[in-house]
Amino acid sequence: MELFTWETNMLIVGFLMILAGCYCMIRTYHMLKIIIGVEVAMKAVTMFLILAGRINGNMDLSQAFVVTVIVIEVIVAVVFAGVTIGLYKKYGNMDIRNLTQLKG
């Protein structure tokens, strides 16, 4: 089918990856798996940015965006892991169902 150019394929794969990342973030019980969900969704966004650059012809600008997004993604992973380890030391396991102190 000539409708399915590779750009449309990439858009579909990107949407599926964002769906997968959000599903993982919502449904898992393990705190470190939430980071994996965030990373997968960020990879999808990176792919969208490169695709946008290819479509516009302005690949330099979109590469600049991608470099910045990757730096931010790494630091978010560091901060998230830090808070998670802090919670592990308080509770003894990485279960997110333990967090019931703040209610109402």
Place this chain on the structure above:
Amino acid sequence: MNTILSISLACLLVFCILSIMSHSLLKSAIFLALASAMLGVLMYMMGAVWAAVIEVSACSGLVTVIFISAISLSNIKKDDIHKQYEDEKRMRWFPITMIVGGILLIVIALAKDFTLTSALQQTTDHFKEVFWNTRQVDIMGQIVTILIGGIAVFVLFREEQENK
């Protein structure tokens, strides 16, 4: 060229799904690293050379190292994961959601006649100029972000000596 694109795109999706569904955290981290590598290949084939290099080195390398160090700091035995977290039951609906989502997206793409046309190719020698000249604000933001990362490591990871 088209075959490499399709293979890397398919592998990217497969590795991401495997990374989410896997029950062992180490395997999830390794699949994430492989997915980053596939994304790097994809970006190189599309013409984004610099972004591919930074993606492979930062995501495939740095994030995996952070993740594995977080796993080893938390010291969980492999069997405990099956018993305590019951992720099996929770992620049971994941493949079905993916397949339904995929079919829905294909139907929408066919119905809305969704095509994007790509522009003429320009040479990408000017990445250095664009990045260092016009995106200086982003560079300032990145420096501040890295500073916050350093402070976060210092504040969050240090052992509490007062409580011992």
Place this chain on the structure above:
Amino acid sequence: MNVLKYAAETFLFVPFAAIVINNVFSKKMMEKCFHLLTGAVALSQIFATLFCIYSMDARGMSRFEFFMLEELYENDREFFCLTPVTLIFLLCIGIVAFVSVMVAKKTIDAKKTSYVNLLMTLIIGMNGMVMVNDFFSLYVFLDVVGLSSFVLIAMFRSRKSLEGSIKYIIISELATIFILTGLAFLFMQTGSLDYMDLNSSLLQNSSEPQTMLLSLSLILILSGFFVKAGAVPFHSWLPDAHQSADTSISILLSGIVIKIAGIYGIYVLTDLFSGVKAIQTALAAIGILSIVAGALLALCQSHFKRMIAYSSVSQMGYILLALSTGTTLGVVAAVAHVFSHALFKSTLFVNAAAIHEQAGTLEMDEMGGLEHRMPVTSFSSVIAFLSTAGIPPLTGFWSKLLIILALWTAGNPVLAGVALCASIFTSAYFLRMQKKVFFGKTPEHLASVREVSGSIKIIEIILTAITTLIGILFPLVLIFLQSRGIL
């Protein structure tokens, strides 16, 4: 022109210099005078803003664009820009940062240098966010603000604060992913993400987005900013994060971060996509929902700070309603409410810090009769409550009046009526708080409570004075705006 340029460059240079000074000198010396350093940065921001307002008004400029570090490159588009809306936001940042430092002098006992570092990066992030000319740079500084606030909440590593921080991280990351996806689609449609380019290439004065990509990007970016602003139904992170953080950090979060990270983004979006009817309907609907749901949820709380956090949700609804009109009066009303909300919310959190310092507890069921023991605190909380409910002649009355006028003149009398009636809920939960905490009989374990002394008392008096003074002098501000042709 040079003096204005130097004054404008201080917004980003002074916090950075403070970080350098903080880390270069010895730790003991810095811990003794940390409040002087950060107080100096906050005061310099307030004075620089007032100077810029005066200078730009004397020259008749409504936009001032500038670079930083000009000699390093050539570019035909400036990076930063000062507009009147930007200047009012910068003034709010300066005031709330100053209040936070005065409270932190008493409540923070450990990790003072880290607090200073993180506060400075937060100020850099917020200043950068309101001053840039580019949508992607706005996203970068939004992430800087988010990361700073994650670490600030989790800094003291108690169970509750780590839990509040992780709930905030997860939901905020979801919002960031949505905003970034929307930006990628916007970039796909137009060629760049600069405000000028977007303004010229997008549809001004058309009531529908032209392609499916644009409407999809609009929905995604709008949802992301709603989560960051704490609007209902995306508000679930807000009470946990604001309750579990240390009080000086709750002042920052509730007083300025939700407004800059959420409301300023929505303002930029409505500015770019002006005329699209769907945005106005969505803003109005979510605004009304936030006002009512926030007020009802605040009625049944028993923790002092949690009730104040739900009150923030409710006030964000008022600001969203003001932005939904799409007129200049609506923008003026929204900015006025941002300013007055910063004042009275900071006062309430300072009262919470005072009560926590002296009485040791923040559960409202355990308190009572503190009016005679802590007269200054009680008086300032009464003034803050009257300002929230919109009683003249305080600041809150004028900002609520402007909101209702904006809704009425834009052709939505029903919304104006609903906003007016919802003030009853505001008064209800605040009266309940006053009765439980300050009036009534003192329980035995609180019989020896004295008035709080030192910097917290000073800042309470200053805030109450500013609220009353600006409320009385507000007609002068309105006359000034009318003479400049804005109203």
